[in-house]
Amino acid sequence: MSENKLNSFRNFIVLGDSFSEGMTDELIDGKFRGWADRVADIMASQIDGFRYANLAVRGKLIHQVVTDQVPAALQLITSDTLVSFHAGANDVIRPKYNPEITLPEYAKAVRDLSAELKKYGAQLMLFTVQESAAANTKAGVIWNQRFKDFNNQVRKLAAETGAIINEANDGRYPNDIRFLAFDRLHLNPEGHYRVAQGVLENLGLPFDPGYKIPLPPAPKENPIKKKITNALWIATFVIPWIIRRLRGKSSGDGREAKYPRLISWPISDNR
Numbered sequence: 675m676s677e678n679k680l681n682s683f684r685n686f687i688v689l690g691d692s693f694s695e696g697m698t699d700e701l702i703d704g705k706f707r708g709w710a711d712r713v714a715d716i717m718a719s720q721i722d723g724f725r726y727a728n729l730a731v732r733g734k735l736i737h738q739v740v741t742d743q744v745p746a747a748l749q750l751i752t753s754d755t756l757v758s759f760h761a762g763a764n765d766v767i768r769p770k771y772n773p774e775i776t777l778p779e780y781a782k783a784v785r786d787l788s789a790e791l792k793k794y795g796a797q798l799m800l801f802t803v804q805e806s807a808a809a810n811t812k813a814g815v816i817w818n819q820r821f822k823d824f825n826n827q828v829r830k831l832a833a834e835t836g837a838i839i840n841e842a843n844d845g846r847y848p849n850d851i852r853f854l855a856f857d858r859l860h861l862n863p864e865g866h867y868r869v870a871q872g873v874l875e876n877l878g879l880p881f882d883p884g885y886k887i888p889l890p891p892a893p894k895e896n897p898i899k900k901k902i903t904n905a906l907w908i909a910t911f912v913i914p915w916i917i918r919r920l921r922g923k924s925s926g927d928g929r930e931a932k933y934p935r936l937i938s939w940p941i942s943d944n945r
Contacts, residue, residue, distance in 0.1 A: 683756040683797065683877075685936055686714055687727045689743045690760035692925075693801075694730035695932065698855040699866040703941075705932045709861070710758065712870035716879050718939045726939040729931040733924035736761045736776065740783045743931070750936050753795035756838075756877075759787055760801045766820045773820070777827050788835035798837040799873075802828050805843055840873055847872060848888040856910075 688694045688710045696708020714726040727750060729743040739761040747757060761783065765776045788798050802825040805818045825843065832839035851858065853865035861869065871885035918924065933941075 682721060683717065683754055684721055684723050685725050685727075685750070685752060685755040686710075686717055686758070687747050687750055687755060687936070688730055688758045689739055689747055690730040690758070691734045691739070691764055692730075692732035692860055693763065694728065694758060694760050695732050696728075696730075696866065697732055697860040698857070699861065699863050707863075707866065709866040709869040709873065712866060713873050713877075713879075714939050716870075716874055716881075717877075720879055724939055725936040726933060727936045728933040730760075731929050731931055733764060733927070734761065735765050736779050736783055740786075744783075744787055746934065748790055751791065751794045751796050755791075755794065755796040756799060757787070757791055757796060758799045758801075759784065762824060763803055763821075766824055767817055771820060773823060777824065780824070781827060781831060784831045784835060784837070788837065798835060799840065800828055800832050800837045801840045802842045804847070804849060838876055840869075840876055846886050848886070850889055850892075852889055852892065 694708065694710055696706030696711060699707040699709075699711075701707070702711075708728075710728055710730070711726075714724075718724040718726070727747070729746055730739075731743075734742070739759075751757070762776065762780045765771060765779075784798070784800065791798050803821050805821045805825060829839065829841075831837065847868060853861060853868065855862045855865075868885040871881045871883075874881035875883075
């Protein structure tokens with residue numbers, strides 16, 4: 675696809691889970707801003723009549739994104755639409771993860787969505803996830819291997835379908851835990867900012883090249899403070915996550931998408 679086409683999408687529709695909802699960026703009017711809102715800000719400044727929808731909801735699995743979000747998105751598609759699809763990370767980190775189920779499920783979702791978008795001349799966008807986070811923990815080692823296999827499939831599907839791919843492992847995004855929130859799972863404002871700049875670069879839109887520059891070396895952490903921080907993290911995030919899994923609950927249960935319909939952007943234009 676030509677650069678002129680990439681930077682001229684009048685509609686931007688975002689599907690997925692907490693990553694695309696924007697957790698845990700800064701809150702604006704009670705909603706997490708996130709990389710997608712940040713990308714929409716720049717698209718709106720460059721494209722007349724720009725509109726934005728974000729149907730992503732935290733905690734959603736692949737089948738939930740496909741069942742709940744994709745049909746709604748397809749009602750909004752026109753030829754000048756960019757659709758971001760990022761799902762599967764929640765499936766991959768589940769204790770009972772089965773790649774023989776999840777990987778084919780993701781592949782079918784991408785192929786089906788791509789086929790529908792091509793009917794309208796719309797464009798699909800995909801993401802890989804970082805493979806080297808928390809590699810010093812047992813869970814981190816397991817997750818990283820799972821994500822390597824997941825990412826390989828994302829890359830193959832992007833090549834097969836002609837999707838734009840935002841690559842998390844090509845060296846552009848410094849791998850630094852300081853880009854994560856206290857929960858060590860979701861991006862903080864700086865992390866979302868940097869993801870947004872990478873997406874903008876891929877779309878041929880104005881971006882800050884400084885997003886590729888690593889942070890200064892972190893000061894050595896006090897061991898006592900580190901133990902306290904770890905204990906607070908376990909109590910605040912790990913134990914509640916385990917309890918939700920045991921109860922079959924999700925952080926996204928009962929939540930609605932923050933922008934379920936295409937709206938003029940920035941949101942101040944609607945007031």
